Amino acid sequence: MSFPSHDHDHRSCVASALxxxxxxxxxxxxxxxxxxxRVLELIWTSHAPVGAYALLEQLGRGAAPPTVYRALDFLxxxxxxxxxxxxxxxxxCSHPGQPHAGLFLLCRQCGAVAELAEAATTRAxxxxxxxxGFQIDSLTVEAQGLCPGCRAGASP
Amino acid sequence: MSFPSHDHDHRSCVASALxxxxxxxxxxxxxxxxxxxRVLELIWTSHAPVGAYALLEQLGRGAAPPTVYRALDFLxxxxxxxxxxxxxxxxxCSHPGQPHAGLFLLCRQCGAVAELAEAATTRAxxxxxxxxGFQIDSLTVEAQGLCPGCRAGASP
DNA sequence: GGACGTAACGTTATAATATAACATTTGGTG
DNA sequence: CACCAAATGTTATATTATAACGTTACGTCC
Numbered sequence: 001m002s003f004p005s006h007d008h009d010h011r012s013c014v015a016s017a018l019x020x021x022x023x024x025x026x027x028x029x030x031x032x033x034x035x036x037x038r039v040l041e042l043i044w045t046s047h048a049p050v051g052a053y054a055l056l057e058q059l060g061r062g063a064a065p066p067t068v069y070r071a072l073d074f075l076x077x078x079x080x081x082x083x084x085x086x087x088x089x090x091x092x093c094s095h096p097g098q099p100h101a102g103l104f105l106l107c108r109q110c111g112a113v114a115e116l117a118e119a120a121t122t123r124a125x126x127x128x129x130x131x132x133g134f135q136i137d138s139l140t141v142e143a144q145g146l147c148p149g150c151r152a153g154a155s156p
Numbered sequence: 157m158s159f160p161s162h163d164h165d166h167r168s169c170v171a172s173a174l175x176x177x178x179x180x181x182x183x184x185x186x187x188x189x190x191x192x193x194r195v196l197e198l199i200w201t202s203h204a205p206v207g208a209y210a211l212l213e214q215l216g217r218g219a220a221p222p223t224v225y226r227a228l229d230f231l232x233x234x235x236x237x238x239x240x241x242x243x244x245x246x247x248x249c250s251h252p253g254q255p256h257a258g259l260f261l262l263c264r265q266c267g268a269v270a271e272l273a274e275a276a277t278t279r280a281x282x283x284x285x286x287x288x289g290f291q292i293d294s295l296t297v298e299a300q301g302l303c304p305g306c307r308a309g310a311s312p
Numbered sequence: 313g314g315a316c317g318t319a320a321c322g323t324t325a326t327a328a329t330a331t332a333a334c335a336t337t338t339g340g341t342g
Numbered sequence: 343c344a345c346c347a348a349a350t351g352t353t354a355t356a357t358t359a360t361a362a363c364g365t366t367a368c369g370t371c372c
Contacts, residue, residue: 002288031368033320052358064323069359074320085241086296088358103281105290118284124277125259125299132158132270133304134261140242142296143281148289187339189349208329220352225330230349244329244358 003107003114003147004047014044017092021080024096030078035059039071040092043081048111049089084113086142091115101139109150159263159270159303160203170200173248177236180252186234191215195227196248199237204267205245238271242298247271257295263303270303 004013021040025032032040042058043050056068072090075081081090082102091104094115103116122139129136160169177196181188188196198214199206212224228246231237237246238258247260250271259272278295285292 003290031320035321062322065359066323066361067321070321085298105285105288105292107290108293114288114290116284118281121277121280121284124280125274125297128272128274128277129261129299129301132261133307134159134263134270134299134301135307136261136299136301137264138300140296140298140300141281142241143285143290143292144294144296145285145290145292151289151291187348191350218351221330222332222352223350226350 003105003112003149006149014041017044020096024078024080027097028078030074035067036071036074039068040075040080043075043090044092046111047091047113049084049087049091049106049113051087051089055090082115084142085140086144101141103139103141105143105145105147107147107150108144109146112147112149114147159261159268159305162305170197173200176252180234180236183253184234186230191223192227192230195224196231196236199231199246200248202267203247203269205240205243205247205262205269207243207245211246240269240298241296242300257297259295259297261299261301261303263306264300265302265306268303268305 004010018037018041021037022032024030038059039055042055052065052068052072055072056063056065059068072081072083075090076083079096079099080093082093082104083090084104084106086106091113093102095117098117100117101122103118103121105114105116107113121141125139125141126136160166174193174197177193178188180186194215195211198211208221208224208228211228212219212221215224228237228239231246232239235252235255236249238249238260239246240260240262242262247269249258251273254273256273257278259274259277261270261272263269277297281295281297282292
């Protein structure tokens with residue numbers, strides 16, 4: 001819901017994300033296979049978006065592009081990750097299971113992402129769209145800028 | 157500011173866009189060269205976003221990718237077009253000269269785009285970001301859905 | 313437990329989007 | 343005209359993503 005502090009306990013952060021993913025998959029009757037689980041884990045390795053080919057490299061040789069794209073498709077379809085359109089990259093979803101419009105703050109300095117579940121903004125856009133007779137199916141909101149840490153510190 | 161009607165006078169629509177672009181370039185001391193002008197004109201051929209390689213084809217042989225990408229970079233830099241991130245495509249800017257966050261409604265049926273200059277939404281996002289200490293430099297908002305025409309008509 | 317059907321994965325090739333690097337031409341200015 | 347900078351041409355290549363088809367693994371029904 002906000003930016004992780006630079007020294008947070010990332011290990012438990014990843015663990016809880018994987019736990020939530022497993023729960024969500026059980027709930028949906030979806031199979032979180034080994035490959036899918038590894039890709040999700042790699043994505044959660046940092047709080048910055050990761051590109052498909054960066055994931056591919058980390059999967060090691062033997063993996064080809066379709067392998068990683070299929071895993072990404074699965075994770076996207078089940079709401080376990082989001083795609084950051086302005087970066088052609090992927091990031092873990094902070095609150096899977098609750099349907100929500102992704103709304104992202106992207107730090108141009110350190111790369112960190114914060115995902116907001118912000119109803120007010122979504123509502124503002126929907127109202128404006130409705131006034132024009134436009135029916136929104138899905139919404140992409142990405143803000144580029146500086147996170148609190150990078151604004152304060154010299155050049156973290 | 158809204159969706160163009162299906163039968164609007166598109167010729168004058170293009171003409172006024174090109175006129176505004178020329179005025180804006182004069183104002184900024186930028187050169188709207190022949191290539192740049194042709195690319196802008198091709199973009200305005202429709203109200204749907206156009207891909208770089210589609211433009212390239214229409215420029216005819218003799219043109220290579222850098223030609224079109226350089227023109228696009230120029231047009232983007234001077235606020236004469238916008239890039240639609242979710243489509244890797246480009247669309248003419250409806251109100252050049254006035255700095256604004258692009259905010260787009262994209263019809264998944266007919267491809268039409270409406271560009272909003274909507275202060276309320278922008279403000280909502282900025283407030284939420286400011287509350288987290290995030291400083292926004294630029295903002296991308298793209299809504300996918302159905303335009304009024306396509307909601308009404310069977311399948312225009 | 314074996315047969316079967318489907319979902320997942322492997323593999324190869326290629327499509328679509330974008331940029332690097334360097335040569336050449338053009339346009340404005342002194 | 344001579345010069346410089348900006349614009350364009352040209353070739354090659356990087357990056358992101360998907361098509362197509364064969365093989366393997368998994369669950370289920372009998």
